[in-house]
Amino acid sequence: MQHPAVRRLHLLGYAEAVSWLLLLFVAMPLKYIWGAPLMVKYVGWIHGILFLLYCLHLLIVKPILKWSFGKMLTGGIAAFLPFGTLWFDRRIERA
Numbered sequence: 001m002q003h004p005a006v007r008r009l010h011l012l013g014y015a016e017a018v019s020w021l022l023l024l025f026v027a028m029p030l031k032y033i034w035g036a037p038l039m040v041k042y043v044g045w046i047h048g049i050l051f052l053l054y055c056l057h058l059l060i061v062k063p064i065l066k067w068s069f070g071k072m073l074t075g076g077i078a079a080f081l082p083f084g085t086l087w088f089d090r091r092i093e094r095a
Contacts, residue, residue, distance in 0.1 A: 005060045010092075012054040013085035019047040020082060054079050065092075
């Protein structure tokens with residue numbers, strides 16, 4: 001049975017990846033092709049909040065799973081890369 005904070009980290013990782021996809025393939029075309037920039041504002045805010053929550057949960061999960069600083073830092077760096085949260089999530093599951 002997983003700790004609730006670890007489950008939230010998994011969920012936030014997936015949500016952050018989906019929000020990035022929405023930003024890239026829905027909101028950005030609406031702005032630059034159809035001249036409707038409002039969606040970028042809202043989806044961008046949601047994506048930013050999910051990113052910050054993911055990084056915060058890395059700090060919360062670190063002592064629960066007894067991670068090294070390096071592993072937590074890897075998760076933080078992964079959050080900056082497209083689909084990096086999904087890649088890191090797989091590393092957590094294998095460990």
